[in-house]
Amino acid sequence: MMSSTSGKRSTRSPAWRFAVGCWVVSIVSSGANAAAESPGKLTETVELGRVLVEQTATHPLTRQYVGAALNCTSCHLENGTHPTAASFLDVATAYPAWAGREGRVITLEDRVLNCFMRSCNGIRPPQGSPPVVAMVAYITSLSEGRPIRMNAASPHGPRRVPPLGLDPATGDAAVGEKLYTQRCGDCHAADGNGTADGPPVWGPRSFNSGAGLSHVEHLAAWLKLAMPLDAADLTEREALDIAAYVNSHPRPDFVIEDHLPPAEEMGVYNGKR
Ligand code: HEC
């Protein structure tokens, strides 16, 4: 739905920018020209961010930062526009937010960079770099018009995946294995390595042990809302048993030093000097 809206805007914007730009240059200052250009530039940046969220593992601007065979939309379904499955809707209203894991207040950009390191088993892209600015712009566009409510408790938006009402230690991997074969294996493969119809869920090309979904309780809560794709009908018990089975398999280990870029690439100044 986002794509059709922005698609309409971007087909209109080049001609609009050209006409208004020429007119403005001829009669007023270049400062006003820059202001007239900005709606078009912002729309283009938001649209680029949408593409990157969808094609993170293959796009030339982001693929060097992704180690898993996963895109952001693999978990943030429908490019984050799914209303409940790790939705990006309204997320920007919660930032800056307190993050217990980092022991400090983090920005929405930090949260995006952390998902590259953990959920995508990749390298933290430079802060302020064009792909990151575009993705943050896209995610922010999905909160337009919503009231800001910075989250002082945790880095989660108002639509966060709610925890299940079960003790995660009671997940039964043996029951989960049978359910996985019936409900998941066709798309994610019996060996968890994925097929053309679904990405890997464990093994070397999956998310690493630092990702939220590597915890049985978080995976179970997300599965309840998200899988099987387009037919998310698992009971809480089924979701927990399947999560226990999926996470009983090996996945890349998370050692933070392996996911940080060299110090000089940690951030970039992206303005004019
Ligand atoms: C393996 C699954 C997975 C992948 C891949 C993934 N994420 Fe996440 N991400 C999650 C989960 C799970 C959460 C926590 C969601 C919740 O608790 O509601 C999360 C949280 C977030 C949040 C915070 C949401 C909030 O409510 O505040 C942002 C922003 C985010 N991810 C961005 C990204 C971006 C950008 C990418 C791609 C570079 C990405 N994620 C890739 C699983 C994933």
Ligand code: HEC
């Ligand atoms: C019809 C095929 C299909 C079925 C059945 C299915 N999935 Fe998925 N699953 C997908 C696709 C496709 C994605 C990525 C979403 C996207 O790119 O839009 C995905 C994403 C995931 C992810 C997050 C990304 C990753 O690979 O780590 C997990 C975990 C997952 N599925 C687990 C399951 C489990 C467990 C079941 C069974 C309850 C299941 N899926 C059933 C197709 C399927």
